[in-house]
Amino acid sequence: MTTTAALGPRTLAVDCGGTGLKATVLDPDGVPVHERVRLRTPYPCPPDVLVSAVAELAESTGEAYDRVSVGFPGMMRLGVVYATPHYVTEAGPFTPVRDDLVEAWSGFDVQAALEAALGKPTRVLNDAEIAGLAVIESKGFEVVLTLGTGLGCALFDDGRLLPKVELSQAPFRKGQTYDQQLGHHTRKRLGNKRWSRRVAKAIDGLRPVLYWDHLYVGGGGAKHLQAELGPDVTIVGNENGLLGGIRLWADNVSRGRRIDQI
Numbered sequence: 461m462t463t464t465a466a467l468g469p470r471t472l473a474v475d476c477g478g479t480g481l482k483a484t485v486l487d488p489d490g491v492p493v494h495e496r497v498r499l500r501t502p503y504p505c506p507p508d509v510l511v512s513a514v515a516e517l518a519e520s521t522g523e524a525y526d527r528v529s530v531g532f533p534g535m536m537r538l539g540v541v542y543a544t545p546h547y548v549t550e551a552g553p554f555t556p557v558r559d560d561l562v563e564a565w566s567g568f569d570v571q572a573a574l575e576a577a578l579g580k581p582t583r584v585l586n587d588a589e590i591a592g593l594a595v596i597e598s599k600g601f602e603v604v605l606t607l608g609t610g611l612g613c614a615l616f617d618d619g620r621l622l623p624k625v626e627l628s629q630a631p632f633r634k635g636q637t638y639d640q641q642l643g644h645h646t647r648k649r650l651g652n653k654r655w656s657r658r659v660a661k662a663i664d665g666l667r668p669v670l671y672w673d674h675l676y677v678g679g680g681g682a683k684h685l686q687a688e689l690g691p692d693v694t695i696v697g698n699e700n701g702l703l704g705g706i707r708l709w710a711d712n713v714s715r716g717r718r719i720d721q722i
Contacts, residue, residue, distance in 0.1 A: 467488065468487075468488030469488060469525075469526035469527055469709075470485050470486065470487060470488070470493070470523070470524065470525040470526050470527075471485065471486045471525060471526070471527050471528070471529055471705055471706050471709060472484075472485050472486075472518055472521070472523075472525040472527070472528045472529070472578070472580070472705075473485070473486055473528075473529050473530075473531075473702040473703070473704075473705030473706070474514055474517065474518070474528065474529070474530045474531065474702075474705075475530075475531045475587055475590070475701040475702050476501075476510070476514070476530060476531060476532050476533060476587065477501060477533065477587070477608055477609060477680075478501060478533060478545070478546035478552070478553040478608065478609030478610065479500065479501055479552065479553065479609055479644075480498050480499065480500055480501055481498065481499045481500075481501055481513055481514065481517050482496055482497070482498045482517075482701070482702060483496065483497050483498075483514075483517045483518060483520075483521055483702070484496045484497070484521065484702050485521050485523040485524075485525050486702075486703070486705060486706045488706075489706075490703060490706035490707070492702070492703075493523055494521060494522070494523055496699075496702065497517060497520045497521055498517075499513055499516065499517050499520075501513070501546075501547075501552070503549065503550070503551050503552045503555075504549075504550060504551070504558065504561065505546075505547040505561070506547075506560075506561055506564045506565075507564055507565060507568045507570065507573060510547060510570075511570070511573050511574055511577050512577075514530070514574060514577070514578075515577045515578060518578055525580065526580060526581075527580050527581045527582070527583075527709060528574065528575070528578055528580050528581070528582040528583070529582075529583055529584075529585075529590065529704075529705030529706070529708045529709065530570075530571075530574060530582065530583070530584040530585075530705075531584075531585060531586065531587030531588075531589075531590040531591070531701050531702075531704070531705070532544070532570060532584050532585070532586060532587055533545060533546060533547075533586070533587050533609075533610070533612070534546075534547075534586070534626070535586070535624055535626045536570070536584065536585075536586060536624070537624070538571075539569055539570060539571025539572065539583070539584045540567060540568070540569050540570070540571070541565050541566065541567070541568045541569075541570050542566065542567075543565070543566065543626070544565050545610060545628065545629070545639060546609060546610075547561065547565060548561040548562045548565055549561070553609045553610070553643065553645065554640070554643075554645055570584055571583065571584040583708050583709065585708060586612070586614065586624055587606070587612055587701055588604055588605070588606045588612025588613055588614040588679075589604075589614040589621060589624070589704075590701060590704040590705060590708060591604060591606055591612070591614070591678050591679070591696075591700040591701045591704050592604035592614035592616060592621075592676070592700075592704065593621075593704035593707040593708055594696075594700035594701075594703040594704035594707060595676045595678065595694075595696045595700050595704075596616050596619065596676070597674075598616070598618060598619030599618070599619075599673065599674075600617075600618065600673030600674070601615075601616070601617050601618075601670075601671070601672050601673045602615075602616045602617075602672060602673060602674050602675075602676065603615055603616075603670055603672040603674075603675045603676070604616070604675075604676045604677075604678065605627075605663075605675065605676070605677050605678075605679075606677075606678050606679030606682075606701070607642060607643075607644075607647075607659065607677065607678070607679040607680070607681030607682055607685075608643070608644060608679040608680045608681060608698075609639075609643050609644055609645075610628045610638070610639030610640075610642070610643045611627060611628045611638040611639055611642045611643065611662075612628065612679060613625055613626070613627040613628065615670075627666075632662060638662065641658060641662075642655075642658065642659060642662060642681075644680065644681055646658075647681055647684060652684045652685075652686055653686050655684070656684070656685050656686040656687040657687055659677075659681075659685060659687065659689075660687040660688070660689055663675065663677075663689055663690070663693065667690075667692075672692065673692070674692055674693075674694065675689075675692055675693045675694070676693075676694050676695075676696050677689065677693060677694070677695050677696070678695070678696040678697065678698060678700055678701070679698055679701070680698045682695050682696065682697070682698065683697075683698070
């Protein structure tokens, strides 16, 4: 990938998914300086294994960088993990949960661990929230849903990142969660057409609950959607899970300031 050189810091952007870890280096304008690199998420995945995998991924870019932005699945605050849905399982998403991994991840400061491993200033935010940073227009109440291994969710009010809501773990239908009913395992089982109808049903059900001004639907599953979702919905690309990493450094998102005000 050829880009025009820009002055300023380069950002290593990492998207930690349930099935794959992806990374690229962004120039100061947020333009990738090389093709995305990817590793399959290792399982079992205690914190030290995840940190080592991210360090390996960073080295595989072959590019220098000055700072790091990481999108992480699950509930976290200020870089500390409260709960993560996939890395606590024995062999990957929707396999048995291990109590020792739940304990290992609960309260783990993944931001500090990655900063120590990579040797660069590091910020870690929920992966859907980072994707949202790349696409929102900072106008009114904007919601971002990401369709991947499970369902990611991020909320923004006039550009302010609101407290995290772990919608993925809420019951949706037939006693199962949004994660279980909308994730890529279910899409592969149902086929894109039936799965798309299920996504549309979920959005129709959430619309009178959240009353967003605009909804963005992204993640790896978004490209498979085959349903009309309404004029208040925009489908966005999965690359935003990386591209949002540059905007994470434009302002102190963790303190609730507008990301378009420096």
